[in-house]
Amino acid sequence: MKKLNGGVCALEDVLASGLHAGFKQQKKDLGLLYFPKGVKVAGVFTKNAIQSHHIKYDQALLRQNHSFKAILTNSGNANTCNGVVGDETVLQMVNTLARTLKIQADEVLVCSTGVIGVPMNLNDFDKKCARLVCQLTKEDSLSAVEAMMTTDTFAKQLAYEFKVGNKTVKIAGITKGAGMIHPNLGTMLAYLVTDADLEQAQLHSLLKDVVGDSFNCLTVDGDTSPNDTVFLASTGKVKITWNDETLAGFYRGLLELSQELTRLMAKDGEGATKxxxxxxxxxxxxxxxxxxxxxxxxxxxxxxxxxxxxxxxxxxxxxxxxxxxxxxxxxxxxxxxxxxxxxxxxxxxxxxxxxxxxxxxxxxxxxxxxxxxxxxxxxxxxxxxxxxxxxxxxxxxxxxxx
Amino acid sequence: MKKLNGGVCALEDVLASGLHAGFKQQKKDLGLLYFPKGVKVAGVFTKNAIQSHHIKYDQALLRQNHSFKAILTNSGNANTCNGVVGDETVLQMVNTLARTLKIQADEVLVCSTGVIGVPMNLNDFDKKCARLVCQLTKEDSLSAVEAMMTTDTFAKQLAYEFKVGNKTVKIAGITKGAGMIHPNLGTMLAYLVTDADLEQAQLHSLLKDVVGDSFNCLTVDGDTSPNDTVFLASTGKVKITWNDETLAGFYRGLLELSQELTRLMAKDGEGATKxxxxxxxxxxxxxxxxxxxxxxxxxxxxxxxxxxxxxxxxxxxxxxxxxxxxxxxxxxxxxxxxxxxxxxxxxxxxxxxxxxxxxxxxxxxxxxxxxxxxxxxxxxxxxxxxxxxxxxxxxxxxxxxx
Missing domain, CATH: 3.10.20.340 (ArgJ beta chain, C-terminal domain)
Structure with a gap:
């Protein structure tokens, strides 16, 4: 496994940006991953019986199993327990971003993290989306990671390159953690991206397995968040003949990435000295x-x-x-x-x-x-x-x- | 329910004492309840799969269902995970006290609370038992309660008098709490005593019911101790014709006592400000x-x-x-x-x-x-x-x- 720089932007056809949109007092709180050529995506979500408004929305979209072009994230507000307004907020976020990017609304996945039970203020959200799209870069996903952080003290992103059969593939991930961290099947916010060409069913089966040995092996404070979400996306750039051996090889890389991201979250647990x-x-x-x-x-x-x-x-x-x-x-x-x-x-x-x-x-x-x-x-x-x-x-x- | 003073010594034929025996640095750490006329006793114990050495010993004694004359308690050392030495310690404590009190060894129940995994130092334990017996008083169980305390900041004892049918009965209890408090069926150390005449099977059934609505409804820190023990003892002084009505009346008194002791433990949770x-x-x-x-x-x-x-x-x-x-x-x-x-x-x-x-x-x-x-x-x-x-x-x- 060779370490690369740039987080998920270490992969081709992945752009990222992040800015301050006013959900938090002053730090970045709105982040975007943009995949202009589309990606296949699988997701796992929190088992908390109370769930953020974004979760049911994303789950329904993922069941449609088409290609996705954007993952939009805000921090500072969990958009959880906001009733009808919460569902409308999800739609408004998705529609505004889709218009700005000139893509279909159902190509946008969305996640929120932060305070529970406070309706989101989406004033001037179109202007904020325009700025977010303007600032998209292929260089580094750091600003998108920063926009996910709540009580995190450092940005958590990793990228690796490794061989699967005779092909070189890349895999990268970004995540946030810090508090209310006791993942149960689903887990905190984490976005993993690979260029290895995989169908959604394969992505989902790999993701479910890897989560059990990585993100689910983490606890900060015994509290499971209603917002926990992990996505695994594939740009499909590198075509591989999948068999038991190549799948196992890919799984090892995915596991190493996921475990290392999990360890970073533990290191940045709220108040952690050890x-x-x-x-x-x-x-x-x-x-x-x-x-x-x-x-x-x-x-x-x-x-x-x-x-x-x-x-x-x-x-x-x-x-x-x-x-x-x-x-x-x-x-x-x-x-x-x-x-x-x-x-x-x-x-x-x-x-x-x-x-x-x-x-x-x-x-x-x-x-x-x-x-x-x-x-x-x-x-x-x-x-x-x-x-x-x-x-x-x-x-x-x-x-x-x- | 009329409140009485003196803790479990509010009942006739109940004596108590407590002193510093060296398990803790300077505070009282060895306590005794003495019932010269004998009591029936029922007990419930922790469900932690790791159990203090006193627990198996007491459980075996209680199965014999005879009369008991003493409950010996030390704090500062949990006598837990000490292997064969731990079992020998229980026997030495019980035998020494029985000799001093001139009673049978199997009339003595024993409990420990404190540090796990450190063998107890029983040097001069006979002299300490002699002093403990010398200091027995009918006036107040305060010194026995103080000898149970670990990080507790105040002594917790209560006594009540109330009517069951046309008879007046007394019920009293002492307890310690503070940390590693998340009772699971059994619970922390609590000793309840009544003068209402009840057989062990009745005591046990009442105790099992009342624990579910009192001690088991308490948590300080989510950690269940390997030492948790509750005893309910009856001096048998007040003969009552037991029927559904008198049993229900007695149960209400027992529940009120147990819930009030539980609330005292919550109030004295480690570091509690609320x-x-x-x-x-x-x-x-x-x-x-x-x-x-x-x-x-x-x-x-x-x-x-x-x-x-x-x-x-x-x-x-x-x-x-x-x-x-x-x-x-x-x-x-x-x-x-x-x-x-x-x-x-x-x-x-x-x-x-x-x-x-x-x-x-x-x-x-x-x-x-x-x-x-x-x-x-x-x-x-x-x-x-x-x-x-x-x-x-x-x-x-x-x-x-x-």
């Missing part, structure tokens, strides 16, 4: 491995101990028990912490091991810490990404109406 | 009502908004959707906040209502705030108690190895 990877090994079933890794990664007590740089395995073993796995034997559990400063095992056979607190503090003080849990039962493993829970998490969320 | 009641009305099923109330009460984003005194109903409706009820219609949901400063409805038909932010701030600024959610579907209701999530929650848990 990136944390929770690895569960030797579970009886994959479902148990994932349940336990997510349980540990979601525990406020584990996350505050990580913030306190405390090798507090008692809270970890309690969170393991709390996650109610189907198979668990307390006296087979082993727990260790690992970081660039070293490795320290703290629990074996379900019982505490004597360990050097100074060494443990050194391991826990690193910016990136791995918790390794060995259940000693079977052969199933899982990996979940999260961050610690800091004073800033509280400050951000006591202040921000989102 | 007591919060979440009421769900008009759900299709009771299971949905409870799932939603717990989902809202457990959401970090709802709890940080409460700390920020922000009438942020968007986070509440998102938490409703996230809790995955069986029946939900977004366009029937209504949300309001209520406190001593007034009532403000913020959402109707699933859509935001214009509301006066100044009035809302006044409502949210009170120390006690109620969130009222009307699902508009059926006739099932539920009530859950929690607290807000403050900067102090993080400070407490980044500092304390528990």
């Amino acid at each position: 990136f944390v990877e929770v690895i569960v090994k030797c579970a009886q079933t994959h479902a148990d491995a994932l349940k336990i890794a997510k349980g540990v990664a979601t525990s406020n007590l584990v996350k505050t101990a990580l913030y306190g740089q405390d090798a507090n395995w008692g809270r970890i073993i309690s969170a393991i028990g709390q996650s109610q796995p189907e198979y668990l034997q307390a006296d087979k559990i082993a727990i260790a912490f690992e970081s660039e400063a070293g490795y320290v095992q703290v629990c074996k056979h379900g019982v505490g091991l004597p360990f050097d607190e100074t060494q443990a503090l050194a391991v826990m003080s690193e910016q990136s810490v791995t918790i390794i849990i060995d259940l000693g039962l079977g052969v199933s493993n899982s990996k979940v990404w999260t961050c610690d829970m800091s004073l800033d998490y509280i400050k951000i969320n006591a202040d921000y109406r989102s | 007591f919060v009641e979440v009421i769900v009305k008009c759900a299709q099923t009771h299971a949905d009502a409870l799932k939603i109330a717990k989902g809202v009460a457990t959401s970090n984003l709802v709890k940080t908004a409460l700390y920020g005194q922000d009438a942020n109903w968007g986070r509440i409706i998102s938490a409703i959707g996230q809790s995955q009820p069986e029946y939900l219609q977004a366009d029937k949901i209504a949300i309001a906040f209520e406190s001593e400063a007034g009532y403000v409805q913020v959402c109707k038909h699933g859509v935001g209502l214009p509301f006066d932010e100044t009035q809302a701030l006044a409502v949210m600024s009170e120390q006690s705030v109620t969130i009222i959610i009307d699902l508009g579907l059926g006739v099932s209701n539920s009530k859950v108690w929690t607290c807000d999530m403050s900067l102090d929650y993080i400070k407490i848990n980044a500092d304390y190895r528990s």
Whole structure:
């Protein structure tokens, strides 16, 4: 996998722009991806029973399975729980952009993220769309990513080039994260684009698989957003003879991109001072491995101990028990912490091991810490990404109406 | 219900004491309830798959269904995940106390709470037991409650007198809470005592019912402790002709005591600045009502908004959707906040209502705030108690190895 610059603009026939349209106080809040030659798109969406107005609209469009030319995103307002006005807002956004780009309205997908339950102000939206289209660039999708950000502290975009069979394909993605992040099947906003030629059904099947091992393995605060959306789009530029081998090769690239974007989101979790990877090994079933890794990664007590740089395995073993796995034997559990400063095992056979607190503090003080849990039962493993829970998490969320 | 002083010592034949035995740095950490004439006892315990060493021991004793004379409690050390040593510790604690009190070892129940995974130091435990027995008093159980406390900031004990049929009975309880509080069938440490004469099977059936509407309706931080234990004991002093009516009368008293103790625990949640009641009305099923109330009460984003005194109903409706009820219609949901400063409805038909932010701030600024959610579907209701999530929650848990 060779890393490329420019985010999704690393692919040909992908243009991007972003600007301040007034949904937020001053930062960029309206972003556009434009595919002049059209793309096939698959999407997965939040399982929250409350859903943003854009979700039903996009789902219906995707079922029509035609070519799409634009993905429009605003931040600062989630356009969620706005009743009839919310649905009208989606239509007005889509129609205005389609007129400006001189494309069909049903070629535009739309996503919103931000405050829930406040109707959007679309005054002068035609002028804002005109500016947005004017500013489209082939160079870099950075401004479109910036326009997606809410409490994110850095822009998250990646692009790779790799071989599938004898062809070179590109794959790239942009995403936003930070808070209300506990994806459930669908996930936050993420747009992935490839030039490998794939039909919508293939895109959808690949996307569903990859989400389970990437975006769905992320938690910041245990709260699932009503707006979570991931799109996978193909420009179709590179024709490939698809067979088990080329599909598997493409899937590996897609997985690496998705996991790396997921890790970036964990690193930029609200208030995060640490990136944390929770690895569960030797579970009886994959479902148990994932349940336990997510349980540990979601525990406020584990996350505050990580913030306190405390090798507090008692809270970890309690969170393991709390996650109610189907198979668990307390006296087979082993727990260790690992970081660039070293490795320290703290629990074996379900019982505490004597360990050097100074060494443990050194391991826990690193910016990136791995918790390794060995259940000693079977052969199933899982990996979940999260961050610690800091004073800033509280400050951000006591202040921000989102 | 007439309120009495003295905690569980408000009942005859109940003695209590508590002292500092060295499990904590300086505060009381070893407590005793002594019933010289014996009591019948029923217990419920945590559903965490990792369980403290005291739990299996107490469960086996309770199955023998004889009379019990003592409940011994230590704080500062959870005696959890200590392997064979942990089981031996339970036996040594029980045997030492039984010798000191000159009772049978199987008349002693024992509970621990505190740090997980550190073996207990029982040096000079016989001398500590001797002092504990020496200090037994009939006056007040306060010292025993203080010896149960971990991060609790005030002692929680209550006693009531009320009529069951033509008889006057007493019921009293002591409890500790503060952190790792998200009871699941069993719950934190709570000891309830009555003088109404009840067999163990009756006690157990009453306790199981009452826990579902009291202790299990509490969450502080979403983390279920491996040590949670509730006992209900009867001294048998007051003979009652039990029938549907007297049982229902007794149950009402038991429920009021248990709910009031639960509310005290929510008020003393780690770092709490606010007591919060979440009421769900008009759900299709009771299971949905409870799932939603717990989902809202457990959401970090709802709890940080409460700390920020922000009438942020968007986070509440998102938490409703996230809790995955069986029946939900977004366009029937209504949300309001209520406190001593007034009532403000913020959402109707699933859509935001214009509301006066100044009035809302006044409502949210009170120390006690109620969130009222009307699902508009059926006739099932539920009530859950929690607290807000403050900067102090993080400070407490980044500092304390528990």
